[in-house]
Amino acid sequence: MAFPVQRLRRLRQSGPIRNMVRETRLSVDQLILPLFVQHGTGKNEIASMPGQYRLSIPALLKETTKAFRLGIPAVILFGIPKIKDEFGSEGLDPNGIVQQAVRAIKKELPELVVITDVCVDEYTSHGHCGVVKDGKILNDETLDLLVKMALTHVEAGADIVAPSDMMDGRVGAIRTGLDKNGYHDIPILSYAVKYASCFYAPFRDAAGSAPEFGDRKAYQMDPANRREAFREAALDIEEGADIIMVKPALPYLDIIRDIKDRFDLPVAAYQVSGEYAMIKAAAEKGWLDESRAIYESHLAMKRAGADILLTYFAKEMAQILTEGQ
Numbered sequence: 001m002a003f004p005v006q007r008l009r010r011l012r013q014s015g016p017i018r019n020m021v022r023e024t025r026l027s028v029d030q031l032i033l034p035l036f037v038q039h040g041t042g043k044n045e046i047a048s049m050p051g052q053y054r055l056s057i058p059a060l061l062k063e064t065t066k067a068f069r070l071g072i073p074a075v076i077l078f079g080i081p082k083i084k085d086e087f088g089s090e091g092l093d094p095n096g097i098v099q100q101a102v103r104a105i106k107k108e109l110p111e112l113v114v115i116t117d118v119c120v121d122e123y124t125s126h127g128h129c130g131v132v133k134d135g136k137i138l139n140d141e142t143l144d145l146l147v148k149m150a151l152t153h154v155e156a157g158a159d160i161v162a163p164s165d166m167m168d169g170r171v172g173a174i175r176t177g178l179d180k181n182g183y184h185d186i187p188i189l190s191y192a193v194k195y196a197s198c199f200y201a202p203f204r205d206a207a208g209s210a211p212e213f214g215d216r217k218a219y220q221m222d223p224a225n226r227r228e229a230f231r232e233a234a235l236d237i238e239e240g241a242d243i244i245m246v247k248p249a250l251p252y253l254d255i256i257r258d259i260k261d262r263f264d265l266p267v268a269a270y271q272v273s274g275e276y277a278m279i280k281a282a283a284e285k286g287w288l289d290e291s292r293a294i295y296e297s298h299l300a301m302k303r304a305g306a307d308i309l310l311t312y313f314a315k316e317m318a319q320i321l322t323e324g325q
């Protein structure tokens with residue numbers, strides 16, 4: 001049956017009817033707020049991410065308290081060390097900045113889920129996500145560092161670890177390392193499908209982690225590939241991942257949908273720094289309505305199949321969800 005019997009506009013004619021038939025709904029329960037933590041006191045704004053800061057621990061506690069009060073259940077932490085070196089030593093230090101931050105948050109807000117990013121790039125002088133030798137990023141040698149880093153995070157009180165390095169075998173190595181030390185119950189949120197994307201640029205500005213030479217194409221995925229995403233996800237699941245992530249989000253909605261249809265694990269999507277910066281920049285110029293752009297882009301990730309959203313707009317989303325746009 002077609003027009004004039006069918007008229008799709010019948011169900012679009014009023015707010016209450018539209019609300020009733022809405023297929024996708026967002027909830028604050030599924031938001032994770034990424035935060036950058038550094039030594040010292042106070043905070044400083046990240047030039048390419050207006051509204052986002054490198055936070056000292058006291059400033060971080062203020063921020064996490066605000067997020068928690070808005071109903072945001074989880075944060076993911078990225079560390080900015082005092083000194084960067086070849087092996088990213090501060091990343092593995094039980095007294096490193098992230099480890100200190102985890103302890104501080106868990107002490108103040110025990111119910112807030114603290115996730116840590118497990119990767120050496122924020123801590124290495126060369127900015128790569130692994131051990132470098134003769135201009136190559138070594139896979140197996142990096143796994144040891146990742147396991148050690150994950151253990152120091154969990155010992156400090158992290159609730160979930162999230163490896164973002166894209167070395168082969170790292171989920172399995174971390175799972176084994178955690179289990180051997182009695183941490184069977186700590187979930188792994190794997191950056192399973194992580195593309196070599198230009199949209200990470202503001203993050204690298206924030207963490208000073210742009211690679212000193214070359215790029216990340218020898219370990220992150222080629223943006224042209226779809227089937228390879230299934231292989232990445234399948235391997236991580238076999239190795240023990242509990243949640244699989246697709247990153248970036250908006251330019252890869254097709255991949256989020258594919259992964260959701262193929263696998264039964266919860267799927268996370270990360271609206272990365274460059275996606276944040278685009279919305280912010282357009283809104284600043286008055287070219288987009290910021291809160292509508294935030295809402296629509298998050299709705300799109302959810303509609304594509306994401307169960308969990310990692311987003312720098314988590315607080316704004318929480319506000320939009322409680323107060324409306």
Ligand code: PBG
Nearest residue numbers: 119121164199200203272273274
């Ligand atoms: C690596 C890591 C990166 C991001 C999250 N974890 C940077 C990279 O791969 O270069 C990017 C997140 C973002 O752009 O918001 N530790």
